[in-house]
Amino acid sequence: MPKIIDAKVIVTSPGRNFVTLKIETEDGVYGLGDATLNGRELSVASYLTDHVIPLLIGRDAHRIEDIWQYLYKGAYWRRGPVTMSAIAAVDTALWDIKGKLAGLPLYQLLGGASRDGVMVYGHANGVSIDETVEVARDYQRQGYKAIRLQCGVPGLPSTYGVSKDKMFYEPADADLPTENLWSTEKYLRVVPELFKAAREALGWDVHLLHDIHHRLTPIEAGRLGKDLEPYRPFWLEDATPAENQDAFRLIRQHTTTPLAVGEIFNSIWDAKHLIENQLIDYIRATVVHAGGITHLRRIAALADLYQIRTGCHGATDLSPVCMAAALHFDLSVPNFGVQEYMRHTPETDAVFPHAYSFERGMMHPGEKPGLGVELDEVLAAQYPYKRAYLPVNRLEDGTMYNW
Ligand SMILES: O=C(O)C(=O)C[C@H](O)[C@H](O)CO
Numbered sequence: 001m002p003k004i005i006d007a008k009v010i011v012t013s014p015g016r017n018f019v020t021l022k023i024e025t026e027d028g029v030y031g032l033g034d035a036t037l038n039g040r041e042l043s044v045a046s047y048l049t050d051h052v053i054p055l056l057i058g059r060d061a062h063r064i065e066d067i068w069q070y071l072y073k074g075a076y077w078r079r080g081p082v083t084m085s086a087i088a089a090v091d092t093a094l095w096d097i098k099g100k101l102a103g104l105p106l107y108q109l110l111g112g113a114s115r116d117g118v119m120v121y122g123h124a125n126g127v128s129i130d131e132t133v134e135v136a137r138d139y140q141r142q143g144y145k146a147i148r149l150q151c152g153v154p155g156l157p158s159t160y161g162v163s164k165d166k167m168f169y170e171p172a173d174a175d176l177p178t179e180n181l182w183s184t185e186k187y188l189r190v191v192p193e194l195f196k197a198a199r200e201a202l203g204w205d206v207h208l209l210h211d212i213h214h215r216l217t218p219i220e221a222g223r224l225g226k227d228l229e230p231y232r233p234f235w236l237e238d239a240t241p242a243e244n245q246d247a248f249r250l251i252r253q254h255t256t257t258p259l260a261v262g263e264i265f266n267s268i269w270d271a272k273h274l275i276e277n278q279l280i281d282y283i284r285a286t287v288v289h290a291g292g293i294t295h296l297r298r299i300a301a302l303a304d305l306y307q308i309r310t311g312c313h314g315a316t317d318l319s320p321v322c323m324a325a326a327l328h329f330d331l332s333v334p335n336f337g338v339q340e341y342m343r344h345t346p347e348t349d350a351v352f353p354h355a356y357s358f359e360r361g362m363m364h365p366g367e368k369p370g371l372g373v374e375l376d377e378v379l380a381a382q383y384p385y386k387r388a389y390l391p392v393n394r395l396e397d398g399t400m401y402n403w
């Protein structure tokens, strides 16, 4: 058996923080797993180092399911983003090892390719509608088949999804949380105008997406979904906070615009009611925050019964290790929908050399055994952890709101 003899956590910040687990086996094969939880990174690093790594030493790296169950059931305290990100890192690293030992890229172990490539969506954003549409046009020229549109809201100094840089977006921008302002009324006026202008400029042969980022009540989201129907959005994401899963029923009663949710979900239990009641169309849970490949496959299998497709989260705070794992999953899973793709900075790509590639709107995980991602530990050591928080949101009268 490939016995686990060592494991360690590597924290590095090549432009942003990443937490990576490296598991080594007796025969010199190692695997990597992403454990990054944006703004709360060190909690997962400690969970792994202090509580998980001692449990791994001496175990058979091939027994992925058993180790998953051991860490989930054995902790007694189930679920939650810290626990599930830690379990995800172990699970991903073990799949990486299994692939390397088999001499096969991970997607082959997951049943092989179900499609030729993975459709991804890029982020077009700008301060104004015109600027956003111009950026979207540029994405279209690069061959993107799906584009997310976010634009500034007149009257609000800044908002989610609008960055200074056109290809990179990094919301965790400060040593203490930046405070943003929010007005639902102002926002609801601009989004239909954005989609109208985008359809006029880009035509109908491109999928258009939008992320509400948990900021509307169900009835407000229903109204926005209805207003956007003429422009046929691919999805509206995180329309309303999803702790109360039935909130999505109210949105559904008012619009046929497809709904996506789940980037902050960490377990099948967060999605079960939404899926079984067909309250959503896309499930956005991804490898690092939802228990790894093993658990994500379980969520996708449940979703498949209800014709709900996957749409894995893929922001920059998910490391190239997670991106690679997501692409292997996407290529193989039967009910794939779309994959989010936000480019990492050149510094991040240098620390994590990888086999995955992008060509005209499609990605492929590559043919290297396992995940196909390395971690240059010498380079990583040159970028020490730097505390960084996600922003917070307040209404214009000072009331704390959802970011
Ligand atoms: O990429 C998205 O859809 C996001 O909503 C990005 C999140 O704000 C980000 O990953 C938070 O860490």
Ligand SMILES: [Mg+2]
Binding pocket: 211, 213, 237, 238, 263
């Ligand atoms: Mg989102």
